[in-house]
Amino acid sequence: MDLSDYRQEYLKDALTRSSVEPCPFQQFTKWFQQAVDADYPEPNAMSIATASSAAAPSLRTVLLKYFDTQGFVFFTNYQSRKAKEIAENPQVSLLFPWINLERQVVVLGRIEKISKEESLKYFQSRPHDSQLGAWVSYQSSVIPDREWLATKLDELNKQYAPGEVPLPEFWGGYRVIPHHIEFWQGGPARLHDRILYSKSDDASEWSLDRLSP
Numbered sequence: 077m078d079l080s081d082y083r084q085e086y087l088k089d090a091l092t093r094s095s096v097e098p099c100p101f102q103q104f105t106k107w108f109q110q111a112v113d114a115d116y117p118e119p120n121a122m123s124i125a126t127a128s129s130a131a132a133p134s135l136r137t138v139l140l141k142y143f144d145t146q147g148f149v150f151f152t153n154y155q156s157r158k159a160k161e162i163a164e165n166p167q168v169s170l171l172f173p174w175i176n177l178e179r180q181v182v183v184l185g186r187i188e189k190i191s192k193e194e195s196l197k198y199f200q201s202r203p204h205d206s207q208l209g210a211w212v213s214y215q216s217s218v219i220p221d222r223e224w225l226a227t228k229l230d231e232l233n234k235q236y237a238p239g240e241v242p243l244p245e246f247w248g249g250y251r252v253i254p255h256h257i258e259f260w261q262g263g264p265a266r267l268h269d270r271i272l273y274s275k276s277d278d279a280s281e282w283s284l285d286r287l288s289p
């Protein structure tokens with residue numbers, strides 16, 4: 077299949093150093109709200125790239141659950157493939173692909189587990205089914221068939237009433253603490269706008285640069 081004629085001009089918006097917020101989290105809040113207002117499906121869906129100690133990359137989608145100036149938080153299984161790679165190498169990258177707005181945000185950062193208390197708080201806010209789902213899934217391991225999952229779910233349903241499901245030891249949140257956040261806005265003639273915020277660990281302020289498209 078030849079896709080070489082798939083081509084679109086990007087004309088929706090522009091980014092300048094003077095029009096963006098001084099803090100990338102403020103800029104992210106603004107763009108996130110615009111993605112919500114534009115009815116982008118699952119605007120909090122982001123790709124997270126990890127890499128093993130052998131530098132082999134892998135990528136998957138997860139849901140951003142909250143963010144603030146400390147970083148971006150999502151929840152997952154602590155024994156999954158991504159978790160194993162994170163344990164080997166805490167450098168990760170996130171991508172928010174808000175394509176209908178001709179935008180993307182790319183984050184580079186360090187990742188760490190959030191506290192058990194913080195995971196518990198979120199876990200308790202999940203619907204009963206989702207809480208059981210976390211217990212059922214040995215995420216990323218090979219299982220015999222779908223029936224195997226259904227049987228486990230039945231057993232857990234008998235074991236735990238709503239409101240009584242404990243937080244699994246093997247499940248919780250991670251926070252991505254960025255050192256680079258790039259905002260990309262498509263421009264005419266492929267002259268896109270790229271504004272990069274950077275901050276080293278010991279710096280208190282973010283610095284801003286424009287990157288060539």
Ligand SMILES: Cc1cc2nc3c(=O)[nH]c(=O)nc-3n(C[C@H](O)[C@H](O)[C@H](O)COP(=O)(O)O)c2cc1C
Nearest residue numbers: 121136137138139151152153156157158159215216
């Ligand atoms: C829209 C969407 C949202 C997802 N959200 C999550 C999530 O929040 N947490 C999660 O562990 N997996 C989520 N997944 C599944 C992951 O993409 C992935 O299959 C799973 O985490 C196992 O990844 P791993 O084997 O690389 O560890 C989501 C998938 C999609 C398509």
